[in-house]
Amino acid sequence: MGKVITISVPEWVDEKKFKDAFIRALIESSPEKISIGELRKLLGISETEEEVEIPPEIESIREKDRRRLKWLS
Secondary structure (H helix, E strand, C coil), X not given: CCCCCCCCCCCCCCHHHHXXXXXXXXXXXXXXXXXXXXXXXXXXXXXXXXXXXXCHHHHHHHHHHHHHHHHHC
């Protein structure tokens, strides 16, 4: 678990910009490895799914690799 820190900022400070700057500083000072779950939590990212279309040219290369791997095994 992490530490809880409470910060008071003046009214004239833009909360979103402050939060973004704080998170960037936190990430820069963090260890080299951080779990994706923790990083998502820090950045406020919920899990998402995206569909990526694979162009036919790339799909044909992938098929060639599949045939080559079957031959090798």
